[in-house]
Amino acid sequence: MSFNLQGILRRDLNVIVPYKAPRVGEGVVKLDANENPFEFPEDIIKETWERLKYSLTRYPDPMATELIAALSEYTGVPEEGIMAGNGSDELILNILLVFGNGGHVIIPTPTFSMYRIHSLIAGAKPVEVPRGAKFEADISAVAGACKRYQARAVIICSPNNPTANTTPVEDVRRLLEESGALIVVDEAYIDFGGESCLKLLNSYPNLVILRTFSKAFGLAGLRVGYLLGAPEVVKELYRIKQPFNLNIFSQLAARTALSNNGEFKLMADKILVMRDKLVEEMSRIKDVTVFPSEANFILFRTQLKGKEVFEGLLKKGVLIRNVHAPGIEDCLRVTVGRESENKFFLDSLQAVLNRNA
Numbered sequence: 001m002s003f004n005l006q007g008i009l010r011r012d013l014n015v016i017v018p019y020k021a022p023r024v025g026e027g028v029v030k031l032d033a034n035e036n037p038f039e040f041p042e043d044i045i046k047e048t049w050e051r052l053k054y055s056l057t058r059y060p061d062p063m064a065t066e067l068i069a070a071l072s073e074y075t076g077v078p079e080e081g082i083m084a085g086n087g088s089d090e091l092i093l094n095i096l097l098v099f100g101n102g103g104h105v106i107i108p109t110p111t112f113s114m115y116r117i118h119s120l121i122a123g124a125k126p127v128e129v130p131r132g133a134k135f136e137a138d139i140s141a142v143a144g145a146c147k148r149y150q151a152r153a154v155i156i157c158s159p160n161n162p163t164a165n166t167t168p169v170e171d172v173r174r175l176l177e178e179s180g181a182l183i184v185v186d187e188a189y190i191d192f193g194g195e196s197c198l199k200l201l202n203s204y205p206n207l208v209i210l211r212t213f214s215k216a217f218g219l220a221g222l223r224v225g226y227l228l229g230a231p232e233v234v235k236e237l238y239r240i241k242q243p244f245n246l247n248i249f250s251q252l253a254a255r256t257a258l259s260n261n262g263e264f265k266l267m268a269d270k271i272l273v274m275r276d277k278l279v280e281e282m283s284r285i286k287d288v289t290v291f292p293s294e295a296n297f298i299l300f301r302t303q304l305k306g307k308e309v310f311e312g313l314l315k316k317g318v319l320i321r322n323v324h325a326p327g328i329e330d331c332l333r334v335t336v337g338r339e340s341e342n343k344f345f346l347d348s349l350q351a352v353l354n355r356n357a
């Protein structure tokens, strides 16, 4: 009997385009992924290797016990309310698999595209609610959508990728009280701006906060994220956790980074100073509209098509992100880099806009 690939396929996944990012060579200034632009501190890498006492031939601790204890100390959340993941991406998918499947998930957009994709993978229906003129999450519209669809979950990104604005804690509180849904607040960029919803966690069992080591903590390559929530919510998520989702080295590096968190705080402060300078310099370029930023990246638009600017910059050796989408037509997102990288980006942008490509 012949094999019928189409016959066994989940056809609802056809709308998902496989994730690809341009593979850049040496010398390209990489300002596309909101990473920490500095070298990872040498002393912290060294300390991580020195602490590596487990054999690599053995599986990692499936409960990431020591990392969870360190996170509990760092956040003040009890260990039963914490789960670590292979990047927060894994945790977003797990939340949607457990709570979203078969129901609706409300997503104020434009926002991080993986919320929609993970909803589809999890068999949940994403409902996109447009953000307002200043990209603020429209809380009344979100609450209305929750009611209309009897939504299972809402995902709010604050600071929001790619618009770089934040959602006030009181707006989140309103949703926690009015929506009847699980409210997931993605605080991937919280070290750069906005007020954390952490203080609401004790009062609302329907709040889940997502964090990552990929941004301010500079560990994007090691894939470590975590979530904070009510123990009864976290307990349900553990049912589907891959047993060995977090490798030995990543668990250890994240712990070591946490015990040196002051160093990363200093880096984040430096990034914010460079961000403000970059916003100011971009705003001075004719025909560039720069949106206010409370994050380590900046959303902007020019008089040219976004695609043209993106390609022009890439030709000059600068990789940024073309985030063209409804509500942010022809917009681009640039990550704050090191001083020299920001300068190179500014000069290249100016040249592209002058059409000296």
Ligand SMILES: Cc1ncc(COP(=O)(O)O)c(C=O)c1O
Binding pocket: 033, 034, 086, 087, 088, 089, 090, 112, 157, 161, 186, 188, 211, 212, 213, 214, 220, 223, 224, 225
């Ligand atoms: C808002 C937001 N959440 C989550 C992630 C994924 O982070 P991680 O590297 O922890 O999977 C990103 C990555 O860009 C992001 O922008």
